[in-house]
Structure formats: C-alpha cells, structure tokens
Amino acid sequence: MAAPKKPPLPVILMANDLIDGEVVFRTATGWSSEPREALIAGNAQAADALEAEGIAEMSRNKVVDAYLVDVVLGENGPQPRHFRERLRTLGPSIRPDLGKQAQSVIEPRGVPHVSL
Template sequence: MAATTKRVPLPAILLANDLLDGDVIFAAAGDAGALIWTRDPAPALVAADEAAAERLEAFAAAELRGNKVVDAYLVDVSIESGHPVPRHFRERFKTLGPSNRPDLGKQAGEGIASAPKG
C-alpha cells in the first residue's frame, strides 16, 4: 500500500532558508517561467492548484539536493489585499524578521503583512 503525503491546504507559497546566510526566501517566477528565489515576499508564487503545488515541491527538492536552501516547505496562505499572508503565526513571524527590532527585516519595508490587529 502506498503511503500518502499530506499537503498543506491551498493556496500555498514555498518558503525556505538560504543555505549561506539563513535568510528566509520565497519561490517566485523568473525569466521564461523558471523558478527563482527572492527575499521579497511580495512576488512569491502562489500555488492555487495541485499542479502548481507539485511544481513548487519539485523545485524545492532540486534546490535541497543542490545544497542551495534548507528547510523548504509549502506554507498555506490567505490572499489579503492581493498579497499572500501565511495563516500560521510561525510562518508569518518568519516572513517579517526579528521581533525585537521592527526597524530591521522584512517588516521594515513592504514585506508580507502582519496579523490584523483587533
């Protein structure tokens, strides 16, 4: 009997850590449809269907084998104001930067939105 792999709910983005500096990076569409890594979460490629999620997973596997990234995984997101926002605190926190220095990291610029206040 084949084991089934449970995938996060869609839509999702691919998040990883750069192997050299540890910064959080996101899979995005590059030239001619090739996938690339970006530190800017805004252009993160959002997988809305199984085929897109499988493409992101294949990219992650190749990048892991090539020792370019570590800890690559799909993160389920909601789309808010046209941008992907991780649904879980851990991933939302990783997309922003250090909590003790709001003037540093992605939260200092145009990064993924933080959790709504209220």
C-alpha cells in the same frame, strides 16, 4: 506508510537561503525575500511542482528547509495563514527596530521584551 499531509491551497514555497539564512520565497525567476513576489500554487498539480522545485533546490544546496505554506491572497500579495510563517516573513522578533520588521507596517504592541 501514509503520504505526508499537504497544506490547504493556495500555497507558496518558503525556505531559508543557505548562505545568509534569510527567509526566501520561490518566484518565477528564482528566490526573493519579498513574499509578494512568491509563485502561488492554486491547485494540487502546481503545488506538487512547486514542492518538487524546492526539493531540487535543496539538493543543489541553494536553500534549506523548503516547504509549502498555505496562504490567504490579499491586496499586498499572499499572506501566510499561520502565525509561525507570518512571523518568519517579518524577520527576527528580538529587535523590532532592525530587520524586515522595522520596515513593516505592523505596529509593535507594548514594551518590546523576550519572554523567559
């Protein structure tokens, strides 16, 4: 069986807190809900170490669904390259007036609604 495909570098480690379900990012001191505080792995060795830490934290029941996310480095810190992960950093999308998206500098477009 082939090894799982790794995301392109640089990467950060994203997970969900086991207690409250909040999206969290691995930092030098633990976990944070702020993506700008995330540890950034710029080479394969650092990415492997970050991934191993995520697996260890899942086995200690600290977080669930820890995985590496490829990012672009910007002035506001690492930004996920893919829409799914960018959306996860903002929080639930059904109420733009609540959660992380209410604090975001991103302006909502159009009338808020849920597609059926």
